Amino acid sequence: MPALNKLGQGGFSIGLELPLDNDWSSSGRQANAASSRVAGEPDLQRHAELARLADRLGFRALWLRDVPLYDPSFGDAAQVFEVFTYLGYLAGITDNILLGTAAVVLPLREPVLTLKSAASVDQLSGGRLLLGVASGDRPVEYPVFGRDFDQRGAAFREQVAMLRDWGDTHLPPGIRLLPQPAAPLSLLVAGLAQQSPAWIGEQMDGWLAYPGMPEDHARRSAQWRTVSGGGKPYVSFIHLDLDADADMPLQRFRFGGRTGRKGLIAELQAMRAAGVQHIGLQLRQNRRPLAETMQEIAEYVLPQFDTACIRQGIA
Template sequence: MDNALDYLVSGSFSIGVELPLDNDWVAASRQGSHPGIPDMSHHAELAQLVDRLGFRAMWVRDVPLFDPSFGDAGQTYDAFTYLGYLAAITERILLGTAAIVLPLREPLLTLKSAATIQSLSHGRLLLGVASGDRPVEYPIFRRDYALRGENFREQIAILRSEGRDYLPAGIEVLPDLHPSLPILVAGLAQQQLPWLGEHMDGCLAYPGTPDDHRRRSAAWRAVAGNKPYVSVLHLDLAKNRFEPLARHRFGVRAGCNALIDELTAMRAAGVQHISLHFRRNHRPIKETLQELATEVLPYFHSNDPAAVAIA
């Protein structure tokens, strides 16, 4: 794939998913499991289904350590290792990180991991990066929480130069990055917005209403031009397609009709890609994905031949 970012926003708006594809935040689904730790027993089947159904991207979290007080283990697997696996079992869907916590990682190994995924996936990687927001992790990794913003800038420079400005003559990181690596920032990463607009290829914005996104996307475009503005929506899809929209923290409960209206409003507000997060969803995930593919994706992916190719 020559340009993953162009494909992400082709048609002006696209829809993806955030992994894990599980509804473990719904009390009835826990069945004694620890809240925040998802059931990954069907993860491969569901990832392949998402690919076949025509969702544009799947995003994984970088959660190095599970902190029960924070209540979220992400998809439990290491982000880069998991993306290597997903690259092998999927064909077309983009593979995104939302987001790698750069200050906790050794930068040249981050570069090598990203280059490896980019090569194995034939250019499908979208590298979302962040400075991190869990203070408990930093002393455990022997990192200085107060310096995470400075460390973030240093690591971006290493990624952009592919390590060449930081290695002795004749030493390099393989594989070569081709195509070049799209880097998107989650939040502000302890930086000023103009710096992010100059150095990042896209923005991973926190969840919000269409009005929130209208303000945020305008601020982003003032410093970044037409670079992609991406966000996430926590979705509880109602079985009744006519059920009206009700907002909850970070998202909505809605039937398909109201969801289409909400996504249309987000597109008008400047959002170019939205990833759907299902951990508050009450219905079975497979059933939800199939309904979205038949009832929602065609409104937004009409030029994508994979959009309604239900297996």
Template sequence: MGSALTQLRAGGFSIGIEAPLDNDWTPAGEQARRVAQRLPGEPDLQRHADLARLADRLGFRALWVRDVPLYDPAFGDAAQVFEVFAYLGYLAGITRDILLGTAAVVLPIREPLLTLKSARSVQRLSHDRLLLGVASGDRPVEYPLFGRDFDSRGSRFRDQVALLRGGDGLRLPQGLDVLPANPTALPLLVAGLAQQQPAWIGAHLDGCLAYPGTPQDHRTRVAAWRAVAGDKPYASFIHLDLVEQADAPLQRWRFGLRGGRHALLAELQALQAADVDHVGLQFRRNERPLAETFHEIAETVLPHFAAHATAPQPA
């Protein structure tokens, strides 16, 4: 496995953050969105650079961004707004240690050679911090707009994985190549099954990006993943509202939880016990200021999982 995958699992368990770096799904965030006349699901990105730098300094392991090419009001979610590879290149320039992941790039609607060049560019510019999450996509409206067939996305996904691997899929006339030619293979993590059989996924991809769930959900999913992929990394996400009272009990909702830091720590320890390797925290429902929340997690939660982690940078 490449260095980014090794770093993701350093210490046995790690915690990251998922963009957008805004709590726009809260009542206060919704009110601010209306005042600013942003679209429903469009976050406030005024502080995204400062918060990305802060997450890096505090020792969060990875910053994950999504690939949502077109805003669709039916979904009401613009993700982090910026084009995924352009944004990763920007983040590579303003951070030092934090891994930069995609969760996940929709391969079948993209031009394959440009995707390869974009991914290699980010990998080189970030000094091998890229974690390339990939998927087949789940928004049918996008495919005809990009001149792609929705029903054949599974076969296109396989072809693009082969190309990203630089193997048989890279068929160029003699003398031509895609630069930069990075010495480290692109680390590919899959979101969902991407219209493939589990055995194929386990054999051809380097890691799993699983949908959020309870520790028991993940225990079952991890077992299925290990059966086809062996010891390759397994990661997932939590939509978190970290309340100020440390002892506030855990309350579950779809894709996440609300509670104090003790409840969060217990949940993360249960996920670690379920053999999950990494969890990315998403804060769009978080009522408190994000900088304050990042500091609390870094100071009271991260140290419990920091056996071999990179030490936080000085402020």
């Protein structure tokens, strides 16, 4: 699983969660209100430019969520684009950065087409796909797709089995699904997907854990090592507002915090000590321009954890 191996190189790595827009900051909310976008819909005018910048600066992965429908009660359109279509686009405009889903809602999707889409992205990206999967948590979506919300756990298990045998037990004799992945796809799960911890630990290659403080991750990562047998990556995310004052101490808010780069380094070191192997930074609450923030992280933070990171184009 080359993509999974690359994610864990060096023991700890840092990525970014899309969309690359600070639309949850106060200025971003004002811009949203003055536009024709719905609440929670990011401004995607610079999405390609910023994805290329993340690749050049040496961030390890870009993570995409799978949100098929906009639900005003959630108020979050995620990165808007259909996840596999967008992955294919990102594969074409980047060279090195891993492309991860956090996570594809398997029970809503036609299983055979999910396999074909995932294999297509993996081949077109040169083996950079990290396929995060989930059972979904938005009940309104299931009737629209003609799916049973209460049966999503069973549907999830069935689709994981298809991903593992590449549909061989579900296709008519002599029929093949192309393209076939060059190597088994890396499967990571968000949460428990209506399954037991033991099943998740046995079947999945990694865990996408919900955001939390270091002490939360120490407890969760220990549980993950117990059920998975160790050696499988534990991944999580932080909502970050990186202040221009490098010495600003960490001020926590839900799912993350506001801090200067020294506080960010200390928090990431604590995360690493707690057993986290990869952190995806979510910058939607960031008050500063994202390109400026990404460059600062690449120059001062990435080298603290990854001495081999590629840091081209740093201002």
